[in-house]
Amino acid sequence: xxxxxxxxxxxxxxxxxxxxxxxxxxxxxxxxxxxxxxxxxxxxxxxxxxxxxxxxxxxxxxxxxxxxxxxxxxxxxxxxxxxxxxxxxxxxxxxxxxxxxxxxxxxxxxxxxxxxxxxxxxxxxxxxxxxxxxxxxxxxxxxxxxxxxxxxxxxxxxxxxxxxxxxxxxxxxxxxxxxxxxxxxxxxxxxxxxxxxxxxxxxxxxxxxxxxxxxxxxxxxxxxxxxxxxxxxxxxxxxxxxxxxxxxxxxxxxxxx
Amino acid sequence: xxxxxxxxxxxxxxxxxxxxxxxxxxxxxxxxxxxxxxxxxxxxxxxxxxxxxxxxxxxxxxxxxxxxxxxxxxxxxxxxxxxxxxxxxxxxxxxxxx
Numbered sequence: 176x177x178x179x180x181x182x183x184x185x186x187x188x189x190x191x192x193x194x195x196x197x198x199x200x201x202x203x204x205x206x207x208x209x210x211x212x213x214x215x216x217x218x219x220x221x222x223x224x225x226x227x228x229x230x231x232x233x234x235x236x237x238x239x240x241x242x243x244x245x246x247x248x249x250x251x252x253x254x255x256x257x258x259x260x261x262x263x264x265x266x267x268x269x270x271x272x273x274x275x276x277x278x279x280x281x282x283x284x285x286x287x288x289x290x291x292x293x294x295x296x297x298x299x300x301x302x303x304x305x306x307x308x309x310x311x312x313x314x315x316x317x318x319x320x321x322x323x324x325x326x327x328x329x330x331x332x333x334x335x336x337x338x339x340x341x342x343x344x345x346x347x348x349x350x351x352x353x354x355x356x357x358x359x360x361x362x363x364x365x366x367x368x369x370x371x372x373x374x375x376x377x378x379x380x381x382x383x384x385x386x387x388x389x390x391x392x393x394x395x396x397x398x399x400x401x402x403x404x405x406x407x408x409x410x411x412x413x414x415x416x417x418x419x420x421x422x423x424x425x426x427x428x429x430x431x432x
Numbered sequence: 433x434x435x436x437x438x439x440x441x442x443x444x445x446x447x448x449x450x451x452x453x454x455x456x457x458x459x460x461x462x463x464x465x466x467x468x469x470x471x472x473x474x475x476x477x478x479x480x481x482x483x484x485x486x487x488x489x490x491x492x493x494x495x496x497x498x499x500x501x502x503x504x505x506x507x508x509x510x511x512x513x514x515x516x517x518x519x520x521x522x523x524x525x526x527x528x529x530x
Binding site: 368372373 | 452454456457459461463465468470472
């Protein structure tokens with residue numbers, strides 16, 4: 176009669192460009208110092224004003240940009256009491272579709288596939304910035320490129336050929352991605368609300384979790400689930416990404432167009 | 433956690449201070465504020481949860497549920513005791529004293 180929905184975990188850093196990284200946060204006088212070991216040190220006020228952004232010296236420019244637009248921006252937002260999802264997000268005609276799932280589930284790949292379609296624009300690749308506007312949760316454009324594996328086993332690199340959104344869009348759809356190599360056709364089905372809640376809670380980006388944060392997140396997810404439909408997308412590793420994107424479109428924006 | 437404690441058919445419990453519950457459609461989400469774990473209770477478990485919080489014992493709850501479900505009394509009692517002890521071991525309820 177009772178089952179675990181999910182256990183909260185500090186955000187996984189495994190998708191950062193340089194691989195796993197230990198995150199530490201401390202307060203020094205009135206300054207918050209956040210460190211992603213070997214990657215980045217960030218200094219900010221307690222209210223989220225940036226004081227210093229210090230990436231590791233040997234990081235290439237595109238990796239610095241990803242840190243700046245991704246985890247660093249999310250950290251500053253968290254100091255201001257705003258929330259982010261570990262998710263890729265795209266928008267079409269003012270409606271956002273968020274892709275969530277474990278690392279390697281194909282969030283960026285689906286976002287890229289969707290951005291190949293007419294009228295679809297990129298909002299975020301890795302970290303979606305949430306903002307409440309007129310009672311609806313919106314995703315604010317935060318990242319301008321999608322990082323994809325160029326070949327199997329190789330690290331991710333940025334792909335910049337997508338249209339990027341220039342304004343926030345209200346969240347209308349969420350898709351949770353997973354693989355099952357026994358399925359032939361991609362399956363896109365509505366999730367049970369409790370499962371959807373677990374999926375979204377797992378995707379919340381957390382830097383300093385605690386009771387107040389968890390309660391706020393619960394409020395956020397509850398509101399988000401009232402405005403958005405959450406789908407489970409299961410497909411095989413063999414399914415071409417463009418086919419998955421078409422199946423997702425058919426069940427989401429396709430139903431509306 | 434209170435892993436070593438358990439209640440019997442007449443045991444009574446109350447919600448732990450760290451347990452926060454929220455209705456979600458016809459189910460209930462329990463948030464453990466001590467560690468951030470979430471639990472989902474289905475409609476039947478939600479009914480038992482609120483009966484426990486109202487001070488009913490597992491056997492009293494099972495007896496009340498008998499009229500609603502086509503399940504043998506002994507099975508209901510066993511399920512209600514198991515569920516109560518599950519909550520107890522997860523630290524979501526504590527024994528009611530007195």
